Amino acid sequence: NAGVTQTPKFQVLKTGQSMTLQCAQDMNHNSMYWYRQDPGMGLRLIYYSASEGTTDKGEVPNGYNVSRLNKREFSLRLESAAPSQTSVYFCASSEAIGAQRQQFFGPGTRLTVL
Amino acid sequence: GENVEQHPSTLSVQEGDSAVIKCTYSDSASNYFPWYKQELGKGPQLIIDIRSNVGEKKDQRIAVTLNKTAKHFSLHITETQPEDSAVYFCASDTGRRALTFGSGTRLQVQP
Numbered sequence: 001n002a003g004v005t006q007t008p009k010f011q012v013l014k015t016g017q018s019m020t021l022q023c024a025q026d027m028n029h030n031s032m033y034w035y036r037q038d039p040g041m042g043l044r045l046i047y048y049s050a051s052e053g054t055t056d057k058g059e060v061p062n063g064y065n066v067s068r069l070n071k072r073e074f075s076l077r078l079e080s081a082a083p084s085q086t087s088v089y090f091c092a093s094s095e096a097i098g099a100q101r102q103q104f105f106g107p108g109t110r111l112t113v114l
Numbered sequence: 115g116e117n118v119e120q121h122p123s124t125l126s127v128q129e130g131d132s133a134v135i136k137c138t139y140s141d142s143a144s145n146y147f148p149w150y151k152q153e154l155g156k157g158p159q160l161i162i163d164i165r166s167n168v169g170e171k172k173d174q175r176i177a178v179t180l181n182k183t184a185k186h187f188s189l190h191i192t193e194t195q196p197e198d199s200a201v202y203f204c205a206s207d208t209g210r211r212a213l214t215f216g217s218g219t220r221l222q223v224q225p
Binding site for chain 2 (some may be wrong): 004031040042043044045046050056059084088090097098100101103104105106107108
């Protein structure tokens, strides 16, 4: 039982390049989330998926797109990376929104955009 | 939307002392309040949580209190140890979407 896995662990991009961050969970959770973490700003929600087939914007969605590929996988895409997107990205999953259950987090992807 | 404020941003204590971290939330519909610990280079991990029908919960050296009227909740760590050094996040959940996190507290326990 691996929990939440993310790939890659580290990535360096040049401005304008694109990339996809992958996330998978093996806990049969319905809901999945993408956060970014910047120094002094906690965790900010980018997008979330309440259930398979649905996605919604969070607090900071601009410059990102997501795909809920199936119940297990939720990917985050940067179409044209900018230096402001340098951050640590965390994927998380939970049983269901509103279930009063914890979110489980992956180990993170550290992204640098030059 | 929901707003969660967390204080202090940094906290340094001597080993064996207690540490208290405080959070306030804005949405009275919030009904679930987890606390996460993040060690360097890792993702946040749940350490304790409390639901709105409970005023206090304890798990060994860690306790959380909730004051729904004042919209405050706090994390208390007693008999701190060097391995308690980490960043701690509070969060609140209205049940409508994802958790809203506080900005984090960096706790340093001095041996």
